[in-house]
Structure formats: C-alpha cells, structure tokens
Amino acid sequence: MNFERIKEKLNILADAAKYDVSCSSSGSKRANKNKGLGDSSGMGICHTYTEDGRCVSLLKILLTNHCIFDCAYCVTRKSNDVKRAAFKVQEVVNLTINFYRRNYIEGLFLSSGIFKNADYTMERLVLVAKKLRLEENFNGYIHLKSIPGASDELMREAGLYADRLSVNIEIPTEQGLKLLAPDKKREDFIKPMRKVKNEIIQYKSEKKLIKSTPIYAPAGQSTQMIIGATGETDAQIMYTSAYFYKEFQMKRVYYSGYIPISHDERLPSIGTDVPMLRENRLYQTDWLLRFYGFSIQELLNKEHPNLETDIDPKLSWALRNLQHFPVDVNYADRRLLARIPGVGMRSVDKIINARRYRKLGWEHLKAIGISMNRAQYFLVCASSQFETKDRTAAQLKSLIMGTSSSKWRGAYSSQLNLFESNANVTVS
Amino acid sequence: MIDQYIYDGTFEGFLTAVFEVYDRKPTRVKIVSERLVTVNFFDEEHTIYTDQAKSDRVWKGIEYRIGKKAGNLIYKAFLSEQSDREQVLLRIIKKGFKGENVTDNFADIDVLRLTNLVKIVGREKHRMDAFIRFRLTKDNVYFAEVEPDFDTLPLNAIHFKNRYADQKWLIYDRCRNYGIFYDLKTVNYVQLEISNDINSSLAAPFYFTHDEMHYQDLWKNYFKSTNIPSRKNMRLHLQHVPKRYWKYLSEKQP
Numbered sequence A: 001m002n003f004e005r006i007k008e009k010l011n012i013l014a015d016a017a018k019y020d021v022s023c024s025s026s027g028s029k030r031a032n033k034n035k036g037l038g039d040s041s042g043m044g045i046c047h048t049y050t051e052d053g054r055c056v057s058l059l060k061i062l063l064t065n066h067c068i069f070d071c072a073y074c075v076t077r078k079s080n081d082v083k084r085a086a087f088k089v090q091e092v093v094n095l096t097i098n099f100y101r102r103n104y105i106e107g108l109f110l111s112s113g114i115f116k117n118a119d120y121t122m123e124r125l126v127l128v129a130k131k132l133r134l135e136e137n138f139n140g141y142i143h144l145k146s147i148p149g150a151s152d153e154l155m156r157e158a159g160l161y162a163d164r165l166s167v168n169i170e171i172p173t174e175q176g177l178k179l180l181a182p183d184k185k186r187e188d189f190i191k192p193m194r195k196v197k198n199e200i201i202q203y204k205s206e207k208k209l210i211k212s213t214p215i216y217a218p219a220g221q222s223t224q225m226i227i228g229a230t231g232e233t234d235a236q237i238m239y240t241s242a243y244f245y246k247e248f249q250m251k252r253v254y255y256s257g258y259i260p261i262s263h264d265e266r267l268p269s270i271g272t273d274v275p276m277l278r279e280n281r282l283y284q285t286d287w288l289l290r291f292y293g294f295s296i297q298e299l300l301n302k303e304h305p306n307l308e309t310d311i312d313p314k315l316s317w318a319l320r321n322l323q324h325f326p327v328d329v330n331y332a333d334r335r336l337l338a339r340i341p342g343v344g345m346r347s348v349d350k351i352i353n354a355r356r357y358r359k360l361g362w363e364h365l366k367a368i369g370i371s372m373n374r375a376q377y378f379l380v381c382a383s384s385q386f387e388t389k390d391r392t393a394a395q396l397k398s399l400i401m402g403t404s405s406s407k408w409r410g411a412y413s414s415q416l417n418l419f420e421s422n423a424n425v426t427v428s
Numbered sequence B: 001m002i003d004q005y006i007y008d009g010t011f012e013g014f015l016t017a018v019f020e021v022y023d024r025k026p027t028r029v030k031i032v033s034e035r036l037v038t039v040n041f042f043d044e045e046h047t048i049y050t051d052q053a054k055s056d057r058v059w060k061g062i063e064y065r066i067g068k069k070a071g072n073l074i075y076k077a078f079l080s081e082q083s084d085r086e087q088v089l090l091r092i093i094k095k096g097f098k099g100e101n102v103t104d105n106f107a108d109i110d111v112l113r114l115t116n117l118v119k120i121v122g123r124e125k126h127r128m129d130a131f132i133r134f135r136l137t138k139d140n141v142y143f144a145e146v147e148p149d150f151d152t153l154p155l156n157a158i159h160f161k162n163r164y165a166d167q168k169w170l171i172y173d174r175c176r177n178y179g180i181f182y183d184l185k186t187v188n189y190v191q192l193e194i195s196n197d198i199n200s201s202l203a204a205p206f207y208f209t210h211d212e213m214h215y216q217d218l219w220k221n222y223f224k225s226t227n228i229p230s231r232k233n234m235r236l237h238l239q240h241v242p243k244r245y246w247k248y249l250s251e252k253q254p
C-alpha cells in the first residue's frame, strides 16, 4: 500500500463523512463463525471519543466525495470547492481489516457521494461489504448507506452483507427538501427504505421455517434528520420521526444539529451556533417515546409545538399534568413509575424488584439512585416526611431549577456546549 | 477478639476461607488477603492454605443453592480488589445460604454494595474491551499493554477470544504483572519480562512490523479528521476517555 496516498484520501473522506452522527454498532446478531475475524453479536463498543465527545465505534468514511448533486446542506455538494478523492474498493477492505485487528473499531460505516448514478454507486458499496464477508471472513459490523434511488435488486444484496442500512432523509419536511435539494424527491428515499423493511420481514419469516436462511440486515435500518436548517418546529420533527419508526420499523432516528458550512441565504449563516441543546431535547423525547411509554401527542401537540429548553421533556410533561401526581412508589405500576421526573428506567426496575422485599422509604430510593431534587415533589413512599404543600407548576419549576446543579441548568446558562450528540442520552 | 483468616488473595483462596468459616464456626471473623494484612495484637491470625477441593465445594454450593447469577456477581465483585470485598461477599454468601435473595433486594445494604462493586468492575472491563490497542509484533502476535483499575483480564478473555479467533494476541496487565495469551486455540495466563524500551519510538521498529507504524499513523489521522471543532467539548471527552488511559491509546500518542 502507498501509505502517504491512503492517508491523504482518508483525511478527505473521513472529514466529509463525519457529519453523519449515527455511530451505533449494536443490535446485530452476527457471531464469529469458522474461527474467522470479528464478532458483532454483543453490545457495540465505543473505542474512543472525539474531542467533541462523540463515540467513535466505526471507521466512518465516504467511498468518494465526488457527487453529481447539489444539496445545499451538504459539504460534498457539487458546487462546493473542496478537494475530492475516491477510495478503491480494495483499499477500504484493507483499512477496515487492519483497523479492526488492532481493536480500533467495531467495523465499517460506508457512505458515498453519488457519482455517475445511484446504482453505479450502490454497486461499489455492496462490493466492499461482499469482499469483507466472503474473502476476509469478516464478522465485524458493517453499516452501508443506501443510495437514494438505488434499485431493489441492489438493496436486496446489500442487506445480505450489511448489518445495518440507512437512508438519511435529512430534511424533516417536504417543503424544506424542495427548497434545499431541488433535484431530490422524497420518494427516492422512501423506496429503498420500503424495500429493506419488506426484505427484513420476509427473511425473518423464512428463517422461522428454514434455519439455514441467511440473516438480512440484522441490525435493521436507521435514518437521520438535520435540525435547525429550515425553521421546522419540534413537533414537525418528532411527528416525522414517529412516522418513520412506525412505518419502516426504524431502529433509530438520529437528530443532527445543523452545522453551518456555506454562505447560502437559504440556510443559517456561518458562525451560527450549532443547536446542541435542542438536539439533546429531541433525543430525550425520542427516548421517552421508545422506552418510557409516552405517546407523541402527550409531548408535542398544537398547544405545545416546541419543547421547552430550560427543562427536560419529561419534567415539562409532569408540570403540565400535575393531576397524575404524587405517585406512590410502593404500589404504582411500571408505566406510572416511569413518569416520575428524576426516575430513569433502570431505577424503575430496581424499585419494582426491591419493593417485593420491603416498603421503600426515602433512604432506599436514594440508594437506588433516583434524582431526589426532581423526584421528591412527585412521589410518596413509606416515610412520614413528605412534600405536602400544594404547589403550582410554576412554583415547582422554580424550586427544581433553583436547587438543580445538574447538567441541564449548567448547559442552559453556559451556552449549550455541555452535551453529547447522541450517545447515552439520559432521561430520568 | 476477631479471628483473621489470611489467604493468598486468589478467588480460590477466598472460597477456601469461606469453607473454613463454615467448618470452624468462629464467632467473629475477618477474611484478609495476605497483601493487605496488618499485624495487630488483639486479633488471632490463621493462615488459610488454598485448597482446590474445598474451594470447588463452596463454588458448587453457591451456584446450586444461591444461583448461577449470584455466583457470577460474587466473582465479578471479587475482582474489584476493594478492601471491603471479602467481608461483603462473606455476608452475601451467608445470606444466600440462608435463602435470602441477594441479587435483587436493593433494600439490603450488602446487596447494594455487591451491585456497586459489580458495576465498577463491569465498567472497567468494558473500558478495557474498548481501549485495548494491539500492535503487531515481528513474530506475528497482536500485543497490547493495559493498566486497569481492577483485575479485569479474566473477564476480557472471552470477549477477545470470540472476536480475534484467527490471530494470535497477548494482553498484558502491567500493574498485576500477568497477561492472557491466545495461541489460536486457547487462552492461557502468562507471565513475562517486557523490555523497558518497548514503548520508545526509537526501538519500535525492532519489535513491531513495518506496517504497524503506518497503521498507527493512519488511525491518529482518522481520529483527528472525525473531530468537529464547532462542537468541541473537552469536558465530555475527558469524562469518556479519562487521562489515565491515554498512555496506551494509539490515537493519543504524540
């Protein structure tokens, strides 16, 4: 290998790929077989973190940053004056294997600018994955980007080698897409998604009958939306997200605060802050929908089209729905426990286990690790000391924020830079 | 007066001591690793000699009567090397043998401590899975050095065996001076002398393959290219990758 040339390409093509925030490498079931290389049956591992605190788990690169399209929000767009480069298929294979063997990465995340046409590009992405699986007996994680407009046949093949497939819809609303990427049609994104969803369902049902059926995209599909580029509301974003979860059985939807990269009057100007706090609130909302049993209508609706920035969405919901509180932790069911501000899902499990042995009081709840400064106003337990005063939502809010030394407040007052983008979002 | 049962610091030794507690029924007992023992005039010292048969009996008893899950937690908590581990684990084992729940009863202070020890060991194990960096030596072994806060290598072994089934590898704990070596068939515990200059860049070409330096260099470059300066957040970065791990991280080398 010519290492100098590879280094140059890697710098260009890693730099261009970093705006895709997906980093997950978990959820696959591909175990090591025939004493080959790699295993992705466990939880994904972050092997390091960037200086902005994002998980580095995969070698995330573009095959090339040549592109025939001109999407305004993308650094790779045709009209942008940047250095271009392209990897050969074998170069990507070698890099992946050698990084993997040194325990730098969990696998490969391969995306690409669109050169010539969608199928020509997709074919090459699939070829990389195929070589890794068949020639190198590689069982690490592979995430391939589905190129919008790629044929059904290629999408079917892609899923045979990749663990996860994704198409980024990028712009949450159709009007926004029309404005920023006039050559792109929403239907081009949807088509490969639908194909992948149908294949996943079909392979799964065949596998039930015939054991030897190969696994197809075992880690499912994901997508990403850019936040804050087109003036959309939080409700517009999250309803779109809820639709994708439901319609395409997405494993994850990622939210990526727009990073200004060009002087284009359709977009926020260079130097505008990345909306990191907003991004974090959206992830929290996403979490509440997927794991806490909230419905989207409860969190965002006509009266509340946007999330509050100074408090997290669960506390915000609780303050709007004080009639459900206080919750008795010794008797309430899972669903209700999960709604107490300051109590995360892990604590819910612990509470349910522990209360089988004795009635829980404050000291037990503290030991379990719930966040008292929020929780205390919303629950009762086996202790004589309670918050008995009837308080209004506004009073509660100022009480909680006044005592809170938590990262929420810290971040709020010190201009939004204390958050990570998507790994380990905490909701409690 | 307290009876001090002094054992060799191994898990088998600890289980042997537990056996003796049940056998001799002392009224007040403290199990202490020989490395941590302090002489004092009030306590009576007893040396416990590790006995595989006794240790096996206790281990089987734990798995059978308290459960496999509890056994697993006890072993992990033991690897924490914390000074209260023997006392906590002895109480846990006693409670378990009496039929009390020792895995989910978080209202019990010992169960909470057990859970906590398991958690810190688990986190360190996970960090090792993540932060180990192999370098390919001239004799074709992928070699890594580590200095974990707790004794996690026994837990890391299976992870690496499943993952790197087709390459020889060696992970060496510089604090505890032993390593695990996979020879394409099994993983074994090994002890070796490691030359002092192995981490000096001058001597590196002597130990490692020619391509090795290039791949480290590529990885460092990759690490730099993925950074987004407008999102910089060193506090968060350090929370995830504390400085004490940097020593052996290729991407953090000058």
Ligand code: SF4
Pocket: A067, A068, A069, A070, A071, A074, A075, A076, A077, A078, A112, A113, A114
């Ligand atoms: S098609 Fe993809 S790579 Fe090309 S400009 Fe649009 S978003 Fe960027």
